[in-house]
Amino acid sequence: MNLQGKTILITGASGGIGREIAVRLARQHARLILVGRDPVALQETQTDASAAGGSADMLVADLLSQEDRARIVDFCTGLESGLWGLINNAGCNHFALLQDQSDAMLQNQINLNLLAPMLLIRALLPLLQKEQGARILNMGSTFGSIGYPGYSAYCASKFGLRGFTEALRRELSDSDIRVLYFAPRATATKLNSENVIALNKELGNAMDLPDIVAAQVEKMFVSGGPHQVFWGWPEKLFARINQCIPMLVDNALQKQLPAIKKYATLSKGA
Template sequence: MKLSAASVLITGAGSGIGQETAIAFARRGARITLSGRKEQPLRESSEKIEAAGGEAQVVVGDVRDASAQQRLVQAAVERFGGLDILVNNAGVVRAGHLEQESDEELIAQIETNLTAPIRLTREALPALRQSEAAAIVNVSSGFGLLGMAFYSTYAATKAGIARFGESLRRELYGEGIHVMTIYPGATETPMMDTAGLGPEQGISYEYPREVAEALVTGIENDEIEVVRGDPALIKANQENPAVVDEQMSSMKASLEQAAAKHRHL
């Protein structure tokens, strides 16, 4: 897929993977609509894009709100003449014991990570259908392929958005709208600042720019899935999950301690 002059809408674009993805698209000549809840981080993303010679606009809003979803799509269409690519990137997490999650924390993860991207995609589809070559990117997680202890709600939302993308890809097959899912591993983003996960739990980190480049390259090459993280562990979980259960049990105490303070809502 050619990205020059493409109109791209990215949620959660004020930091981390979202910001780096916006910059990576802009370097290829795309025009970016940046979405997020806080204006200042979005302005910083916009400045970085403009410094790289790109063009961007900022639309502040909570992606969970129907009115914000409508404004996002409308802004992209009005400013850039249409919408070619939607990147559902915004996400939140609250780790720890399930019974210690409040209703608010549980619902925030489900609404932000799953319900909002589904609704935004529905809102964007009429505009995407007007594009000569359109794409939808759903940012899942390695935890969407491999359930991690103390991340049950988060993992459920990330597995859900992956299956949503797979089903929608088949629904739209042959209609000129490509659907891709990316599964980032642990990434050095603000979401992970309070995680406490590291080598002791078998976790290694990569930089947001690496994930962003993999995402944009995947779109350029019409990939269906882009998987980051530990392929051997993911394969083991698919083939013999009971073995992975045993492996994780040996790390359960350290996982529990690491996850206890992991909260980014």
């Protein structure tokens, strides 16, 4: 698949994994629409994407705002090039015990990680349906397959996103659109607080560099398959064990619980 001239919208393009995906697709001369809230950081991605050989428009938008989502859809509707790809990458998490999560924290995680991709896809589907072999990629997480203490709301959002992606893929299986789900494990971006980094270190959990993750996303997006990728070993094995023999994962996580609670409680005041 040649991405030259193909128009692809990337949410959460102002940093972390999203920026690395943007640069990689720009190297293939894709035409990018970069979405995020921080104009300065988004501009940096735009500069990097242009230097890499792509062209990039930036849209400063908050995906939690209906008005801003409507602006994104209007912009895409006005494109002469059409819209070939959508990467729902923006996301947030709050590492804390459920009892310490405010209403706003719970709502943000569900609304940004699950509802915003659903609304955006529904609104942009008519445009994507006009393109041959169009792509939708939803950025999941290992925590979309393993319920992990301290991440109950985040897990709920990513489990939901995985289920939504699977159902939509089947719903669109008689069309030309490829619906993809990519699940990274822990990755070194600003999504993870100091306490999360310390917890991962104490538990010996690996953290990938965002470019390593972006390289896999690029591969999947370009080839259009497989429809699900769970990235990282042994995390992908744990995800499978969790489906078949969840008690084994229960036992392993119970051993980690004191450390998880220690750092989750430290996060409370952060």
